[in-house]
Amino acid sequence: MKFHPIDQENWDRKPYFDHYITQKCTFSLTANIEITSLLAQLRIQKKKFYPAFLYMVSKVLNAHVAFRTCFDDKGRLGYWSQMNPSFTIFHKETHTFSALWTAFSEDFPVFHDNYQVDIAEYGDHDAFFPKRESSNVFPVSMIPWVSFTGFNLNLKQDNDYLLPIFTGGRFFQQENKVLFPLSIQVNHAVCDGYHVSLFINEVQKLAYHWGSWM
Numbered sequence: 001m002k003f004h005p006i007d008q009e010n011w012d013r014k015p016y017f018d019h020y021i022t023q024k025c026t027f028s029l030t031a032n033i034e035i036t037s038l039l040a041q042l043r044i045q046k047k048k049f050y051p052a053f054l055y056m057v058s059k060v061l062n063a064h065v066a067f068r069t070c071f072d073d074k075g076r077l078g079y080w081s082q083m084n085p086s087f088t089i090f091h092k093e094t095h096t097f098s099a100l101w102t103a104f105s106e107d108f109p110v111f112h113d114n115y116q117v118d119i120a121e122y123g124d125h126d127a128f129f130p131k132r133e134s135s136n137v138f139p140v141s142m143i144p145w146v147s148f149t150g151f152n153l154n155l156k157q158d159n160d161y162l163l164p165i166f167t168g169g170r171f172f173q174q175e176n177k178v179l180f181p182l183s184i185q186v187n188h189a190v191c192d193g194y195h196v197s198l199f200i201n202e203v204q205k206l207a208y209h210w211g212s213w214m
Contacts (some may be wrong), residue, residue: 001136004152005078013190020189021160025054028152028185031200035171036178038210050142051115054085057166058104058138060202067199069190073135086137089119091126094170098122098130101137108213140166151183
């Protein structure tokens with residue numbers, strides 16, 4: 001996928017980027033996504049929730065440049081034309097995990113097949129990164145053993161990591177609804193509260209209208 005450098009001098013976000021990149025300011029937000037009907041449909045189709053979650057996050061992320069903005073390996077600020085999810089899989093025997101990535105496709109059945117192929121080929125490997133690493137990936141993880149109302153990762157103070165970090169928790173029932181806690185952590189240099197709200201709302205819309213993509 002192509003990396004598009006940003007002309008910072010003519011970038012409308014320049015003053016905000018310059019301020020927050022100096023401040024090393026990040027923030028996180030956790031929201032409950034209702035997945036009642038989505039989960040029921042996945043069970044009918046005998047599909048797991050995890051790849052559907054990865055698909056929804058990837059689809060929304062790829063729809064907005066703000067979530068794909070980062071520094072490349074040459075130190076240039078820009079954005080990828082498309083990004084793929086790098087997700088964790090748990091090893092029950094050792095209580096460790098591996099990070100895999102799967103090629104994203106707007107077509108959910110295609111993405112689901114890509115996911116299944118990667119799990120079949122690399123799922124039993126206990127290496128941290130069993131699959132050849134890729135530059136245009138973003139991190140997603142799950143903590144399926146506990147529900148939470150907030151989640152935060154502490155990165156190095158001098159780290160200029162700009163991509164969002166997504167973490168899902170154990171879903172739970174409340175008033176006949178199934179809710180899924182989803183946390184998104186962003187760098188304020190490229191994302192504001194508006195962008196995070198947009199992300200959460202669009203993921204929720206996909207969960208409600210699963211018939212449009214499943």
